[in-house]
Amino acid sequence: MPSEHWTHPEPGDGPAAVAAQPSPEQVIAGLRATSEGGAELTQLLTPEGERISSPRFDRYVDDIDAEALKGLYRDMVLVRRADREANAMQRQGQLGIWVPLLGQEAAQIGSGRALRKGDMAFPSYREHGVAYTRGVDLKEVLGIFRCTDHSGWDYKAHGFHPYTIVIGNQVLNAAGYAMGQKFEGKVGDDDSEATICYFGDGATSQGDVHEGFVWAAVYDAPLVFFCQNNQWAISEPTERQSRLPLYQRARGYGFPGIRVDGNDVLACLAVSRWALEECRHGNGPVLIEAFTYRMDAHTTTDDPTRYRLSDELEEWKLKDPIERVRAYLARGGGADQAFFDQVQADSDAFAAELRDYCFNMPEPPPDRIFSNVYAESTPMLDAQREEYLSYLDGFVGAGEH
Amino acid sequence: MADLQKLTIGKAINLGLRRAMEEDPKVLIMGEDVGKLGGVFRITDGLQKDFGEQRVLDTPLAESGIIGTAVGLAVRGFRPVCEIQFEGFIFPGFDQISSQVAKLHYRTQGKIKMPIVIRVPFGGGIGAVEHHSESPESLFAHIPGLKVVSVSNAVDAYWGIQQAIKSDDPILFFEPKKLYHSGAMKSEVDTEATPDELFKSRVVREGTTATVVAYGPSVKVALDAAAAAEDEGKSLEVIDLRTLSPLDLEPVFESVRKTGRLIALSEAPSESSLTSEIAARVQQECFYSLEAPVLRVTGFDTPYPPAKLEEHYLPDLDRVLHTVDRSLAW
Numbered sequence: 001m002p003s004e005h006w007t008h009p010e011p012g013d014g015p016a017a018v019a020a021q022p023s024p025e026q027v028i029a030g031l032r033a034t035s036e037g038g039a040e041l042t043q044l045l046t047p048e049g050e051r052i053s054s055p056r057f058d059r060y061v062d063d064i065d066a067e068a069l070k071g072l073y074r075d076m077v078l079v080r081r082a083d084r085e086a087n088a089m090q091r092q093g094q095l096g097i098w099v100p101l102l103g104q105e106a107a108q109i110g111s112g113r114a115l116r117k118g119d120m121a122f123p124s125y126r127e128h129g130v131a132y133t134r135g136v137d138l139k140e141v142l143g144i145f146r147c148t149d150h151s152g153w154d155y156k157a158h159g160f161h162p163y164t165i166v167i168g169n170q171v172l173n174a175a176g177y178a179m180g181q182k183f184e185g186k187v188g189d190d191d192s193e194a195t196i197c198y199f200g201d202g203a204t205s206q207g208d209v210h211e212g213f214v215w216a217a218v219y220d221a222p223l224v225f226f227c228q229n230n231q232w233a234i235s236e237p238t239e240r241q242s243r244l245p246l247y248q249r250a251r252g253y254g255f256p257g258i259r260v261d262g263n264d265v266l267a268c269l270a271v272s273r274w275a276l277e278e279c280r281h282g283n284g285p286v287l288i289e290a291f292t293y294r295m296d297a298h299t300t301t302d303d304p305t306r307y308r309l310s311d312e313l314e315e316w317k318l319k320d321p322i323e324r325v326r327a328y329l330a331r332g333g334g335a336d337q338a339f340f341d342q343v344q345a346d347s348d349a350f351a352a353e354l355r356d357y358c359f360n361m362p363e364p365p366p367d368r369i370f371s372n373v374y375a376e377s378t379p380m381l382d383a384q385r386e387e388y389l390s391y392l393d394g395f396v397g398a399g400e401h
Numbered sequence: 402m403a404d405l406q407k408l409t410i411g412k413a414i415n416l417g418l419r420r421a422m423e424e425d426p427k428v429l430i431m432g433e434d435v436g437k438l439g440g441v442f443r444i445t446d447g448l449q450k451d452f453g454e455q456r457v458l459d460t461p462l463a464e465s466g467i468i469g470t471a472v473g474l475a476v477r478g479f480r481p482v483c484e485i486q487f488e489g490f491i492f493p494g495f496d497q498i499s500s501q502v503a504k505l506h507y508r509t510q511g512k513i514k515m516p517i518v519i520r521v522p523f524g525g526g527i528g529a530v531e532h533h534s535e536s537p538e539s540l541f542a543h544i545p546g547l548k549v550v551s552v553s554n555a556v557d558a559y560w561g562i563q564q565a566i567k568s569d570d571p572i573l574f575f576e577p578k579k580l581y582h583s584g585a586m587k588s589e590v591d592t593e594a595t596p597d598e599l600f601k602s603r604v605v606r607e608g609t610t611a612t613v614v615a616y617g618p619s620v621k622v623a624l625d626a627a628a629a630a631e632d633e634g635k636s637l638e639v640i641d642l643r644t645l646s647p648l649d650l651e652p653v654f655e656s657v658r659k660t661g662r663l664i665a666l667s668e669a670p671s672e673s674s675l676t677s678e679i680a681a682r683v684q685q686e687c688f689y690s691l692e693a694p695v696l697r698v699t700g701f702d703t704p705y706p707p708a709k710l711e712e713h714y715l716p717d718l719d720r721v722l723h724t725v726d727r728s729l730a731w
Contacts, residue, residue, distance in 0.1 A: 176473020
């Protein structure tokens with residue numbers, strides 16, 4: 001970090017100004033990947049797999065007994081296995097690109113499992129784990145990356161909006177949707193609903209995210225902003241996005257911000273449930289910063305060895321979201337080897353099914369290009385479609401395929 | 402039973418919005434100052450008072466926010482009508498318009514509809530500072546998934562805004578701000594009539610010497626030019642395009658086949674614009690009918706100039722007549 005990017009107090013600013021300014025090193029220490037997330041980090045399960053008590057959040061996971069935790073473990077193993085399979089398929093040329101979620105399973109499964117049927121989730125493009133919790137068939141997600149489709153699932157049935165590739169756009173869309181829930185009176189009673197919106201640390205530099213914060217705040221929208229701070233926006237580190245830990249930004253907009261251990265599925269579940277409850281009660285938005293780490297590349301086109309040190313990755317491997325649950329379950333006797341073997345077998349089968357589907361995925365017919373551009377098509381577009389299809393018809397029987 | 406009211410364009414839009422809100426509780430109006438103030442042009446005057454703050458939203462000041470939240474509201478089942486104060490301020494919202502509003506229907510193969518109307522006061526001639534007089538409509542007409550219309554009179558304004566709101570497609574609704582309150586442009590609106598189709602252009606004055614095609618504020622210029630030309634013994638046919646995307650050029654083709662000459666008129670810069678598209682399509686469809694090349698009368702390919710120069714920049718009656726003469730001299 002070049003020093004000229006930091007503003008130092010001038011001598012004339014007085015002692016208060018000097019005291020208020022953290023040193024660059026202090027700021028970086030609060031932001032960088034290799035930090036522990038700071039004293040404010042909410043955690044219920046340590047990296048070593050020890051359950052620690054939180055007077056504030058324990059009650060949100062009272063119902064998570066060994067069986068339920070095994071379910072969360074299974075979710076995480078399955079989505080990681082699917083993720084690794086998809087990554088491999090991209091390397092084999094079967095997918096145009098893949099966006100790995102490796103390392104972010106707890107953030108996605110924990111928050112996703114906190115949602116109710118009537119809630120709506122607005123993902124960015126890495127939320128395969130959240131998609132899975134919403135009952136979206138990952139085969140349909142795969143279609144995006146095999147480039148046969150832009151979004152295959154029924155957003156309404158699953159409560160899961162299409163992926164959004166343009167960074168930060170979905171935050172405003174989610175704010176609008178949550179405003180709609182509020183306008184329809186879907187807050188403050190048993191029938192209440194909420195919206196959750198996913199974005200990354202890089203997105204927090206986008207104007208749309210800032211505007212989303214403003215809109216949700218002034219309209220008291222039932223919206224949980226779920227920022228997965230995975231430390232890197234492609235090659236740009238968090239300190240290139242902010243001088244302040246991201247969760248602290250919420251204060252400036254007038255709603256609560258909280259930093260949770262994004263590799264702790266139990267904490268992510270508890271904090272998300274709390275935040276959603278705040279929304280359902282009509283208390284307006286909440287920002288959650290899930291402090292986590294992208295253990296793989298940004299996408300398969302990326303080469304993280306150019307911009308980050310392997311030490312960093314090694315350190316985060318010790319905080320693996322899956323291993324800590326496994327350790328907890330194994331130590332406490334909640335699960336035996338047969339369970340772990342079964343989950344492994346299930347995940348292998350899941351991956352094989354994905355692979356099989358991917359290799360045989362039907363390609364869309366050419367007329368798909370023209371379909372659904374408009375709710376009511378236009379004469380010009382209809383003419384274009386007709387002309388092109390008739391042009392293609394000209395090849396039939398001419399030895400062309 | 403005809404219910405005739407003599408209205409300005411501004412009042413016609415106001416009444417059209419009111420009627421749309423009465424008919425469908427899902428219609429929302431959102432934008433900067435649209436509530437208590439009634440909008441900077443007072444087009445939404447009185448609506449918040451009658452429909453409440455939850456249906457006429459005075460929003461925070463950010464265009465991407467207005468459009469982006471309208472997207473979410475539309476996903477939820479509302480029909481948002483966004484007001485952009487001036488066309489020059491639409492660009493912070495351009496990302497949401499082009500990336501989400503225009504594409505969500507396509508991206509989801511029709512599962513998500515975007516019944517959003519974005520009202521844009523546009524055009525010059527009001528002596529304003531910069532960013533208040535531009536004509537960016539071609540930029541939006543170029544984006545698949547959007548529909549773009551521009552009204553030139555009170556009848557179309559009244560019906561057009563209601564039809565746009567009823568449409569399940571997203572529509573950019575370009576309003577000629579210079580003519581909002583023009584007494585000269587008042588016309589009788591039959592509020593019980595069966596309106597014309599929204600996406601159709603229309604011959605507004607018949608003629609035989611040459612055709613002038615225009616839209617929005619330029620229609621008045623074209624009609625004024627036609628009246629002046631008549632004194633010189635020339636008969637101009639004037640077509641109001643009304644719909645900019647999809648372009649309805651059949652009436653233009655038909656007219657050109659009759660007159661053999663076309664002048665495309667617009668305040669926007671000429672390069673890569675709607676007038677370019679019209680010229681290209683007319684030469685393709687009417688090549689053997691043309692007695693002269695399609696000529697254009699437009700703003701210049703410059704940023705909008707300081708308003709003290711706008712009388713030079715904006716196409717006026719004399720530039721149209723001069724161009725008609727050039728066409729006839731071919």
